[in-house]
Amino acid sequence: MADEKKFPITTGPKEIIDKVIKALKEVYDPEIPVNVYDLGLVYEIHAEEVKPGKYYVKIVMTLTAIGCPVVGQIAAYAEEAIKEMVPEVEEVEVEVTFDPPWSPDYVTEEGRELLKAIYGYDVVEDWKRRMAEQSLQG
Numbered sequence: 001m002a003d004e005k006k007f008p009i010t011t012g013p014k015e016i017i018d019k020v021i022k023a024l025k026e027v028y029d030p031e032i033p034v035n036v037y038d039l040g041l042v043y044e045i046h047a048e049e050v051k052p053g054k055y056y057v058k059i060v061m062t063l064t065a066i067g068c069p070v071v072g073q074i075a076a077y078a079e080e081a082i083k084e085m086v087p088e089v090e091e092v093e094v095e096v097t098f099d100p101p102w103s104p105d106y107v108t109e110e111g112r113e114l115l116k117a118i119y120g121y122d123v124v125e126d127w128k129r130r131m132a133e134q135s136l137q138g
Contacts, residue, residue, distance in 0.1 A: 007040060007106055012047025016055055016088060020045050023085035027077045029063070030070055034114045036061065036078065040106025043097065047089075054090040057082060061094065062102045071096055104128050 010017045024037040036042060044060035059078055063071055075094040082092045104127035107115070115123040 008037075008042045008045045010045045010047075012045070012055070012057075013049075016047040016057070016086065017045055019086040019088070020047065020057055020059075020082055023081040024059070024078060026081050026085070027074065029074060032064070033118055034107075034111050036074065038108045038111030038114060039064070040104075040108060040111065041102060050090060053088060055086075055088050056091045056093075057086070057089050058093045058095065060097055062097055062100075064102050066098050066101070104131070 021037055024042055025035045027036045028034070029036060029039060029041070032039060041063060042059060042061045044058070046058045047055045048057075050056045059082070061075070061078065063074065068074075075096055079092045079094050082089055104124045107124050112122065112124050
């Protein structure tokens with residue numbers, strides 16, 4: 001079981017970071033009807049002013065599974081959403097990593113509530129229980 005971590009790690013002006021988060025909440029994993037931010041897929045958000053009022057933003061994110069076939073698609077959606085919704089951003093870089101591997105512990109409280117509303121039970125607790133059972137069997 002993964003250690004509980006608090007993501008994302010952020011650097012840069014709060015107002016830009018908040019706008020980037022709002023944009024990321026418009027990006028969805030096609031297999032899970034919750035946005036990438038509330039699923040806990042965003043590990044880092046860095047915003048750096050490159051000229052007055054214009055920013056370079058780097059996102060470090062993951063996916064729920066290493067073999068996810070839409071890795072490039074989700075990264076492109078994240079980049080596009082930020083460019084469209086945050087006019088102060090001049091350049092966006094999205095890096096996908098699997099270190100650390102995603103864990104259901106990373107899902108935000110809002111994400112947990114969304115999943116409960118969709119599925120009718122606490123999906124995160126179910127994931128965690130299954131992961132614990134698998135580690136005992138392995």
